[in-house]
Amino acid sequence: MKIKTLFIANRGEIAVRIIRAAQELGIRTVQAYSAADKDSLAVRLADEAIDIGPAQAAKSYLNIPAVVAAATRSGADAVHPGYGFLAENADFADAVEKAGLIFVGPTGQAIRLMGDKVSARNAALAAGVPVVPGSEGRVDDLLTARDVVARLGFPVMIKAAAGGGGRGIRIVGDMEVFERLMPQARAEALAAFGDGGLFIEKLIERARHIEVQVLGDGHDVIHCFERDCSLQRRRQKVWEEAPSVALPARVREALCASAIALAKAVRYRGAGTLEYLYDDATQAFYFIEMNTRIQVEHPVTEMITGLDLVRLMIQIAGGERLSLRQDEIRVRGHSIQVRINAEDPANNFAPFPGKVETLMTPGGNGVRFDTMLFAGYQIPPFYDSLLGKLIVWDDTRDRALARLTRALRELEIGGCKTTKPLHLALAEDPEVRAATYDTRWLERRLDQNALRLT
Amino acid sequence: MAQTHILSPLPGTYYRQPAPDQPPYKNVGDPVTVGEVVGLIEVMKSFIEVKSEHGGKIVAFLIENEEPVMAGQPIIAIEG
Numbered sequence: 001m002k003i004k005t006l007f008i009a010n011r012g013e014i015a016v017r018i019i020r021a022a023q024e025l026g027i028r029t030v031q032a033y034s035a036a037d038k039d040s041l042a043v044r045l046a047d048e049a050i051d052i053g054p055a056q057a058a059k060s061y062l063n064i065p066a067v068v069a070a071a072t073r074s075g076a077d078a079v080h081p082g083y084g085f086l087a088e089n090a091d092f093a094d095a096v097e098k099a100g101l102i103f104v105g106p107t108g109q110a111i112r113l114m115g116d117k118v119s120a121r122n123a124a125l126a127a128g129v130p131v132v133p134g135s136e137g138r139v140d141d142l143l144t145a146r147d148v149v150a151r152l153g154f155p156v157m158i159k160a161a162a163g164g165g166g167r168g169i170r171i172v173g174d175m176e177v178f179e180r181l182m183p184q185a186r187a188e189a190l191a192a193f194g195d196g197g198l199f200i201e202k203l204i205e206r207a208r209h210i211e212v213q214v215l216g217d218g219h220d221v222i223h224c225f226e227r228d229c230s231l232q233r234r235r236q237k238v239w240e241e242a243p244s245v246a247l248p249a250r251v252r253e254a255l256c257a258s259a260i261a262l263a264k265a266v267r268y269r270g271a272g273t274l275e276y277l278y279d280d281a282t283q284a285f286y287f288i289e290m291n292t293r294i295q296v297e298h299p300v301t302e303m304i305t306g307l308d309l310v311r312l313m314i315q316i317a318g319g320e321r322l323s324l325r326q327d328e329i330r331v332r333g334h335s336i337q338v339r340i341n342a343e344d345p346a347n348n349f350a351p352f353p354g355k356v357e358t359l360m361t362p363g364g365n366g367v368r369f370d371t372m373l374f375a376g377y378q379i380p381p382f383y384d385s386l387l388g389k390l391i392v393w394d395d396t397r398d399r400a401l402a403r404l405t406r407a408l409r410e411l412e413i414g415g416c417k418t419t420k421p422l423h424l425a426l427a428e429d430p431e432v433r434a435a436t437y438d439t440r441w442l443e444r445r446l447d448q449n450a451l452r453l454t
Numbered sequence: 455m456a457q458t459h460i461l462s463p464l465p466g467t468y469y470r471q472p473a474p475d476q477p478p479y480k481n482v483g484d485p486v487t488v489g490e491v492v493g494l495i496e497v498m499k500s501f502i503e504v505k506s507e508h509g510g511k512i513v514a515f516l517i518e519n520e521e522p523v524m525a526g527q528p529i530i531a532i533e534g
Contacts, residue, residue, distance in 0.1 A: 036522075055522050056467055342498065351498035353465055381466040382522070385498040 001318040003078040007071040010082025013372045015042035018080050021310040030074040034060035036380040041372040055382045061085045078102035087293040104317040105270045114290040124287045127265040129258045132286040134201035152202045160189035161197035206438040207277040212259035213301045216268035217322045223256040240297035240337045242304050245435045271313040303335035303393040334397040341385040344417035345453040353381035358414030362407035366393040425451040458508045459528035466497035470519040510534020
C-alpha cells in the first residue's frame with residue numbers, strides 16, 4: 001500500500017465514511033474543513049484537520065489551488081474527493097497528480113471522456129452499449145428530421161444542440177405537431193443560443209433509473225450488480241435499492257455485461273457507476289451517463305455483496321490490483337437506503353438548517369446509519385441538505401421494508417424538520433411496496449397530495 | 455428620519471443580484487416598497503427571496519455580496 005496519509009477533500013457523511021475506511025486500513029487521515037465545518041464530526045474523527053477557507057463552497061471545497069496546497073502541506077500522499085464538489089473535476093484530478101499526490105479515482109482523461117455527454121455517448125456506442133435512440137448528431141433541416149422520427153417513432157424530444165440543463169426541450173407526440181414545432185424550435189434555438197442546430201431523441205416514458213456499480217484497476221473491471229434509484233424528486237434521488245426487483249435475470253446479465261464492456265473500453269480505474277434508463281414494458285435499457293466517483297447510494301451495494309467499496313477504491317489507488325474475481329461477487333438479500341435531508345416535507349421541502357437538540361439513532365440487526373450528526377450539531381446552511389442515510393438489509397424486500405419502518409420510527413432528530421415522514425409514508429405506500437414506480441412517480445404522488453408528510 | 459433594517463429571513467449566503475450576469479436588485483439611494491424583492495439568500499442550494507417589510511429609501515448595505523449571513527441579521531438599512 002503506497003498510501004500512508006489520506007487527505008479528505010470533502011465534508012459531511014461521506015468524509016466520515018472515508019475516514020473510517022482509511023483508519024481501518026492503518027492510514028493516517030487529514031480532513032479539509034471550511035470555516036463552517038470547524039466543529040464537524042469529520043474534523044473530530046480525523047487524525048488531523050486543515051483549514052481550507054471560508055464557509056462558501058466556492059472559496060473552500062471548490063477552490064482547487066487552496067485544496068491542493070492544503071493537501072501538499074499536510075504531507076498526504078493521496079487525496080480522496082468523495083462525491084460532489086471536485087469529485088468529477090478533471091482539472092482537479094490533474095492538479096493533484098501534478099502536485100505529486102495520488103488522486104483516489106480515475107485519470108483526469110477518463111473523467112473528461114465520460115463527463116462529456118457527447119463523448120460518453122460515442123464511447124458507449126463504440127463499446128456496443130445501447131444508448132437512447134436518436135439522431136446521429138445535429139439535424140438542420142425538416143427533411144432529415146422526418147426521416148429520423150420515422151425511424152424512432154413517437155413520442156420524441158426535440159433538444160437544442162447548444163442548450164443544456166433542460167432548456168430548449170420539446171416533447172412531441174405526433175407528426176402534425178412535429179411539423180409545426182420543428183421550425184419553431186429551430187428559430188428559438190437560434191435566437192437563444194445563436195445556433196439553430198437540433199437533436200431528436202426518443203422519449204422513454206415511465207422509465208426506471210437503474211445503475212450498475214463497477215470497480216476497475218486500470219486493467220480489469222468487475223461489476224457489483226445494480227441499484228434501482230427511481231424514486232426521485234426534482235431529479236434528486238431520495239430512496240435507493242439493490243438489487244432491482246424489475247430486472248429479469250437475463251436482462252440483469254446483459255445490463256451488467258454492457259457496463260463492464262464500456263468501463264473496460266476506457267480502462268477504468270476506481271469505483272464508478274453507469275446510469276441507465278430502463279423500460280419495464282420492452283425490457284430495454286439505455287445508457288445515459290457515467291459517474292466517475294463513489295456515489296451517495298453505494299451502501300446498498302455494500303449490504304447485498306458484503307464488499308467495502310470505499311476500502312477497495314483506496315486499495316486500488318494505493319496500487320493494488322483487484323483481487324476479486326467476478327464469480328466471487330454474489331447478491332444476498334435486499335437493501336434499501338433512504339436519504340434523511342434537512343428539509344420540511346410538509347412545507348414543500350423547504351430547507352431547514354436547524355440545530356440538532358437531541359439525537360436518537362436506530363440500530364439492531366441489518367441497520368446502518370451513515371451520518372455526520374451528533375447532539376448539539378448546528379447544521380450549516382452553506383451545503384446540501386443531506387444529514388444522513390438510513391440503510392437497511394434483510395433477506396427479502398418485504399422484510400427489508402418492515403425493518404426500514406421499524407428503524408425510521410427509532411430515528412429521532414430533535415429540533416429539526418427532516419424527510420423522515422416522507423420515508424415513513426413511502427415505506428407503507430402500496431405502489432412502493434409493489435415496486436411499480438418510475439422516475440416521475442414520486443412527483444405525481446406529491447402533486448396528488450396522496451402522502452401523509454407530517 | 456427613522457432608520458429601519460431589512461433582516462435576513464434565513465441563515466445562508468447573501469446575494470445582491472438575481473444572477474451573476476445581472477445588475478443588483480437595489481443600490482444605495484433607491485426607493486423600496488413593502489413586499490419588494492431586494493436580494494437572495496442561498497440556503498442548502500435553494501434560493502430564497504428577501505422581501506422588504508418596510509417602505510423607504512436605501513441608505514446602506516450592511517453585508518457584502520456573497521457573504522454569509524445569520525437568520526435575523528440586518529442586511530440593508532432603510533430611511534423612511
